[in-house]
Ligand SMILES: [Zn+2]
């Protein structure tokens with residue numbers, strides 16, 4: 001039964017399926033996309049991801065990004081997109097990468113950095129840690145079940161690195177704490 005298949009339940013793609021890359025617009029077999037840790041796929045194909053990572057997405061003086069009142073150019077995929085496809089800060093300014101690139105490229109960079117710092121922990125270790133924390137240990141102190149689930153999130157709990165990876169923290173269970181998404185984003189270090 002397909003519905004009992006764990007891969008199907010989390011929306012993972014089956015072999016032989018294809019998907020469209022948002023950057024190059026090509027329909028490619030799913031094996032040309034990287035899997036997220038939850039089994040689903042990124043929307044950016046591996047060739048495009050390598051290209052973005054390889055160019056260092058530095059835009060020279062000759063390659064000025066065009067921003068108009070209604071549209072902006074994403075500095076990573078170089079698509080010209082309406083403003084609503086960029087996250088806007090509370091100060092009114094926009095992120096330089098489009099929402100799709102924020103999800104697809106930054107998540108991958110973070111994954112690569114985690115691989116680089118080494119260390120790993122199992123799902124069992126994570127669940128055990130979570131069981132010892134009935135509520136968020138961050139400033140909000142809320143019980144997990146009292147935290148509203150925002151749209152587009154699967155869980156209110158994030159795996160926070162106590163010492164951020166960007167500051168030399170390792171990806172081991174002793175350096176992990178569960179933190180709600182809002183306390184985590186308030187920590188400031190988004191690379192957590
Ligand atoms: Zn592509």
Ligand SMILES: [Zn+2]
Pocket residue numbers: 074075076077078079097098099100101102
């Ligand atoms: Zn983009």
Ligand SMILES: [Zn+2]
Pocket residue numbers: 136137138139140141142179180181182183184
């Ligand atoms: Zn919290």
